[in-house]
Amino acid sequence: MSETAAHEIAGRNRGGNGRGKAHGEWLKRNGKWLIILPPMLYLLVFFLIPFGFALMISFAETAVRVPPFTDILSIGPDRHIHLSLHLGNFQYLFTDEVYGLSYVYSLKTAFFSTVICLVLGYPMAYAIARTSRSTQSVLLLVIILPFWTSFLLRVYALEGIIRETGLLNSALLWLGIIHQPLKIMHTTVAVYLGIIYSYLPFMVLPLFATLEKLDYTLREAAADLGSPPWRIFVDVTLPLSMPGIIAGSMLVFIPAIGEFVIPTLLGGPDNLMIGRVLWDEFFGNRDWPVASAVAIAFLVLLVGPIAVYQHYSTKQLEA
Amino acid sequence: MQDRISPFLITALAIGIAILYIPILVLIGYSFNASALVSVWGGFSTTWYTQLLHNAQILDAAWLSLRIGVAVSTGSVVMGTLAAIALVRFPVFRGRFLLTGMVNAPLVMPEIITGITQLLLFVWMLNVLSWPHRGFTTIVIAHIAFCTAYVTITVQSRLKTADRSLEEAAMDLGSGPVRAFLDTTLPAIMPALASSWLLSFTLSLDDLVISSFVSGPGASTLPMVIFSKVKLGVSPDVNALASLIICLVGVCVLIAGYLMRRAEHERLRDAQLAER
Numbered sequence: 001m002s003e004t005a006a007h008e009i010a011g012r013n014r015g016g017n018g019r020g021k022a023h024g025e026w027l028k029r030n031g032k033w034l035i036i037l038p039p040m041l042y043l044l045v046f047f048l049i050p051f052g053f054a055l056m057i058s059f060a061e062t063a064v065r066v067p068p069f070t071d072i073l074s075i076g077p078d079r080h081i082h083l084s085l086h087l088g089n090f091q092y093l094f095t096d097e098v099y100g101l102s103y104v105y106s107l108k109t110a111f112f113s114t115v116i117c118l119v120l121g122y123p124m125a126y127a128i129a130r131t132s133r134s135t136q137s138v139l140l141l142v143i144i145l146p147f148w149t150s151f152l153l154r155v156y157a158l159e160g161i162i163r164e165t166g167l168l169n170s171a172l173l174w175l176g177i178i179h180q181p182l183k184i185m186h187t188t189v190a191v192y193l194g195i196i197y198s199y200l201p202f203m204v205l206p207l208f209a210t211l212e213k214l215d216y217t218l219r220e221a222a223a224d225l226g227s228p229p230w231r232i233f234v235d236v237t238l239p240l241s242m243p244g245i246i247a248g249s250m251l252v253f254i255p256a257i258g259e260f261v262i263p264t265l266l267g268g269p270d271n272l273m274i275g276r277v278l279w280d281e282f283f284g285n286r287d288w289p290v291a292s293a294v295a296i297a298f299l300v301l302l303v304g305p306i307a308v309y310q311h312y313s314t315k316q317l318e319a
Numbered sequence: 320m321q322d323r324i325s326p327f328l329i330t331a332l333a334i335g336i337a338i339l340y341i342p343i344l345v346l347i348g349y350s351f352n353a354s355a356l357v358s359v360w361g362g363f364s365t366t367w368y369t370q371l372l373h374n375a376q377i378l379d380a381a382w383l384s385l386r387i388g389v390a391v392s393t394g395s396v397v398m399g400t401l402a403a404i405a406l407v408r409f410p411v412f413r414g415r416f417l418l419t420g421m422v423n424a425p426l427v428m429p430e431i432i433t434g435i436t437q438l439l440l441f442v443w444m445l446n447v448l449s450w451p452h453r454g455f456t457t458i459v460i461a462h463i464a465f466c467t468a469y470v471t472i473t474v475q476s477r478l479k480t481a482d483r484s485l486e487e488a489a490m491d492l493g494s495g496p497v498r499a500f501l502d503t504t505l506p507a508i509m510p511a512l513a514s515s516w517l518l519s520f521t522l523s524l525d526d527l528v529i530s531s532f533v534s535g536p537g538a539s540t541l542p543m544v545i546f547s548k549v550k551l552g553v554s555p556d557v558n559a560l561a562s563l564i565i566c567l568v569g570v571c572v573l574i575a576g577y578l579m580r581r582a583e584h585e586r587l588r589d590a591q592l593a594e595r
Contacts, residue, residue, distance in 0.1 A: 031496070031497075032405070032408075035401050036412060036414070038398060038401050039399070039401045039402035039418070039471075042467070043402075043418070043421040043422070043467065046461070046464045047433070047437075047464045047465075051436050053436060053440050054439055057439055120331070121335070123328050123331035123335075126328055127328035127329060127332040141573070141576050142339075143336075148518065148568060149343070149525075149568050149572075150565070151527070152525070152545060152546060152549070153525075153561045156346070156545070160342060160345055161345060197342070255427070255429055255430075257429065258429025258430070258432065259429075260430075264550070278431055278435065279431065282435065282532070291435060292439065295431075295432050306424070
C-alpha cells in the first residue's frame with residue numbers, strides 16, 4: 001500500500017501524466033485515511049463490535065443448537081422482521097444470588113488488594129525516585145521484568161512457596177516459629193497474596209512516574225519552615241502524587257475484579273470471583289446468553305473506574 | 320540534589336523486590352531437582368528438561384504458540400505503527416476520539432470480557448461467512464487486537480519526540496511524504512518498532528484467558544496446556560517448562576529494554592549536539 005502511494009507521489013513530483021496527477025491530488029487529500037483506516041477498522045471489527053454481539057446475545061434465550069442461543073431478529077411468516085428481546089437473563093442475575101455475591105466479593109477483594117498494593121508500592125516507588133538516574137533505570141527494569149512475565153507462571157511459582165510443603169512453611173517450621181504447617185493454599189489469604197504478588201508492578205510504575213517528576217524544592221521549603229517529616233509527607237508529597245496513586249490503583253483494581261486465574265488456582269471453593277463465575281457459566285454450563293448478560297453487567301460496573309483511569313492518565317500524559 | 324534515602328525506604332524496596340523475585344527463583348531452582356517429589360531436594364539434574372523434549376503434547380503446543388506469537392507481533396507492529404502515526408501526525412480527523420479510546424481500552428479491559436465478546440463475534444462470523452475456523456486464525460486475530468494497543472503507545476511516545484527536520488528536508492528535495500517518512504523517520508523509530516515487536520511476542524506467548532475462549536478443538540497453546548496441568552498441582556516437568564518460558568520472556572524484555580534505552584541515549588546525545 002505504502003509502496004504504491006510512494007510511486008504515485010513520485011510520479012506526481014516528476015510531473016507525470018494526467019491520470020497520475022489526478023491520482024496524486026486524490027492521494028494528497030485522502031492519503032491520510034490509508035494510514036488511519038486499517039487500525040481503525042481492525043479495532044472496530046475485532047474489539048468494539050464484539051461488545052455489540054455480547055449485548056445482543058444477552059437478550060437471547062438458551063437453545064439446544066449451534067450456536068447455543070435463539071435469534072433475536074427473525075423474519076416471521078408475515079414477512080415482518082421480529083425483534084424478540086428476552087430480559088430473563090438479566091432478571092436471573094438478580095434472582096440467583098450467586099451473581100450478586102460474586103460481584104460484591106470481587107469488588108471487596110479487588111479493593112483490599114489495591115490498598116495493600118498501594119501501601120507496599122508507595123515506599124518502593126518513592127525509594128526508586130530518590131536514587132540516581134543510572135540506578136533508577138536498573139531498578140525500573142527489575143520491576144518491569146515480572147510485569148511482563150506470564151501471570152499464569154508467576155501464580156504457579158507462588159503456589160510453590162505457599163503450599164503446605166512449600167518454602168514458606170518449611171522455613172517457618174525449621175525456624176521453630178510454627179509447629180504445624182500453615183494452610184494457605186485454597187484460602188482467601190492465598191487469593192490476596194496472588195493478586196498482590198501479580199499486580200504490584202502495576203502500582204509501582206505509575207507511582208514512580210509521578211514521584212520522579214515531583215518538585216523536591218517544595219519539600220525543602222516546607223522543612224525550612226519547620227514542618228516535621230510526616231507533615232511534609234501529608235501536606236506536600238501525598239497530594240502532589242495523587243495522579244500516580246489513582247492511575248496505579250485503577251491499574252490494579254480493574255483487572256483484579258475480573259481476575260480468573262488467581263482465584264481458580266490459589267483460591268478455594270468459596271472464593272467465587274466474577275471472572276470465575278463467567279468462565280464456569282461459559283465452559284461448564286455452556287449458557288452463553290447468561291454469560292453475556294454477566295459480562296455486560298460487569299462491564300457497566302467497570303465504566304466508572306475505567307473513565308477515572310482514562311481521565312487521570314491523559315492528564316498525566318499532558319503534564 | 321539527591322539527599323539521603325532513609326533506611327525505611329531501602330528496606331521497603333528490598334522487601335518488594337524480594338517478594339517479586341523469590342517465587343520465580345525458587346521455581347527455577349526446583350526445575351533442576353532430581354527428585355520427582357516436588358518438596359524434597361534430590362540433587363541436581365536436568366531430567367525434567369530432557370523429558371520435555373519427548374512430550375509431544377507440549378512440543379505441539381509450543382510450536383503453535385511460537386507461530387501465533389510471530390504472526391501476532393508482526394501484525395500488531397503494522398497496525399500499532401499505523402495507529403501511532405495517525406494519532407501523532409494527524410491532530411484532527413473524524414473518529415480520532417474513537418481511535419484513541421479503542422487503543423487505550425484493551426489495556427484496562429479484563430481479558431475475560433474481551434475473550435467472551437470476541438468469541439461471540441467469531442461464532443457469528445463462522446455461521447455467516449464460514450470463516451474463520453476457531454484455532455490458529457482466531458487466536459491471532461484476537462491477540463493482535465490487544466497487542467496493537469501496547470505497540471501504539473510505545474511507538475506513539477517515540478514518534479512524538481522524533482526530529483522532523485530530516486523528513487522535511489527530504490520533502491524539500493522532492494520526496495513524496497511517504498518516501499520521506501520511510502527514508503528518515505522510520506529508521507529513527509526502528510528501535511521502538513523492534514522492542515514493541517518483542518513485547519507483543521511475549522504478551523501473545525503468555526496469554527491464557529483470551530486464547531482459551533477463542534480457540535477451537537485441537538488448538539491448545541502452551542499456556543492452555545500448562546493451565547490444565549497446573550490445576551492438578553505442582554509437577555516437576557511444569558517447573559522446567561515454566562523456567563524455560565520465563566527465561567525466554569526475560570531475554571525478550573531485556574533486549575527490548577536495551578533497544579529503547581540505546582535509542583533514548585542517542586536521541587539525548589543528538590539533542591545536546593544540536594544545541595551546541
